[in-house]
Amino acid sequence: MRHWSGRTRWGLPGVHGFFAGNDWEFFRHLRPGDAINCIERVLDVQEKQSEYSGTLVIQFVETIYTNQRDEILSRVVGWCTRHQRRASRELGKYSGVPKRHEYTPKELEEIDEIVLSEKARGNQTRYYEDTQIGESLDPVVRGPLSLQDVSAFLVGTGRSSAHGVLLREALRHPDHFFRNPESGGGLEYTGIGHLRDSVAEAVGVPGAYDYGPQRVSWMGTLITNWMGDDAFLKRLRVECRRFNVYGDTQWLKGKVIGKHIDQGSPLVDLEIWAENQRGEITAPGQATVMLPSRNPSVPWFADGREINLRSFTHSAGMPPILPVL
Numbered sequence: 001m002r003h004w005s006g007r008t009r010w011g012l013p014g015v016h017g018f019f020a021g022n023d024w025e026f027f028r029h030l031r032p033g034d035a036i037n038c039i040e041r042v043l044d045v046q047e048k049q050s051e052y053s054g055t056l057v058i059q060f061v062e063t064i065y066t067n068q069r070d071e072i073l074s075r076v077v078g079w080c081t082r083h084q085r086r087a088s089r090e091l092g093k094y095s096g097v098p099k100r101h102e103y104t105p106k107e108l109e110e111i112d113e114i115v116l117s118e119k120a121r122g123n124q125t126r127y128y129e130d131t132q133i134g135e136s137l138d139p140v141v142r143g144p145l146s147l148q149d150v151s152a153f154l155v156g157t158g159r160s161s162a163h164g165v166l167l168r169e170a171l172r173h174p175d176h177f178f179r180n181p182e183s184g185g186g187l188e189y190t191g192i193g194h195l196r197d198s199v200a201e202a203v204g205v206p207g208a209y210d211y212g213p214q215r216v217s218w219m220g221t222l223i224t225n226w227m228g229d230d231a232f233l234k235r236l237r238v239e240c241r242r243f244n245v246y247g248d249t250q251w252l253k254g255k256v257i258g259k260h261i262d263q264g265s266p267l268v269d270l271e272i273w274a275e276n277q278r279g280e281i282t283a284p285g286q287a288t289v290m291l292p293s294r295n296p297s298v299p300w301f302a303d304g305r306e307i308n309l310r311s312f313t314h315s316a317g318m319p320p321i322l323p324v325l
Helices: 087-089 107-117 149-159 163-172 190-194 197-201 212-227
Strands: 015-026 037-050 052-067 072-084 140-142 177-180 186-189 230-239 250-262 265-276 281-290
Touching: 015 087, 015 190, 015 212, 037 250, 072 087, 072 250, 107 140, 149 186, 163 177, 163 186, 163 230, 163 281, 177 190, 186 190, 190 197, 212 250, 212 265, 212 281, 250 281
Parallel strands: none
Antiparallel strands: 015 072, 015 230, 037 052, 052 072, 140 250, 177 186, 230 281, 250 265, 265 281
């Protein structure tokens, strides 16, 4: 399945689209052999003003994923922003950001050390009673971002196409593809700025940058490393606020901001964020995790199918689930 909720829906002349975030609610595990289907609808389109491009449009899309038994696996609201390319380039919001960050050998050594020390909690059960408000999650580091990282993500998600498949897509959606002189007139899609500096620079970005869903998946790893195998990730919400260009490093961090047992379900709310080497928060977010309880009167769970967070208590700092009813 080559589908990312919240990604732009094909091209518009002179307009560039960026993934801006999504808000997942999970109900069931995805198991080997499952056949996945999805259905989506546009929830809203809003016009806003920004320092990056002046006028922009935010598009909200809801996607529901089901398995071969028509059971809901997850529901997600994703949003993307659309900007005029020329205005984005001319306003130059990111003109002061270097195209590539230069690290000292010691800085690279320290980053490598953190990357190699990353561990998942695994089968060491984390219990609700052992979790305290204010507790920090062990950070996860991703970077410095490279072409290898982005290419591996594309291969893993099946998001690339070539040859006849690519040509047919271009004929169906001509405004989303172009013949790039840098590749001798070969077809490339407008999002090739994730791989080519020149295309990124044409829309006012310092250089080639990551895919938003790539950063969201890193946040998921931050949480699953912390929660352990017996927990269930119920909600994951991430906003991509700043670009993560090649050479940038992201420190993924989080802390517990609330815990409560609602309708027999032990829930822990988290604040999470990605912070780059300049100390800028590039992707703030939130998450809700179901943790097993030591209390035998609290029901055990296998997944999150019995819970709809829309009707549950939320800790301070947890945004409402879209669409707001």
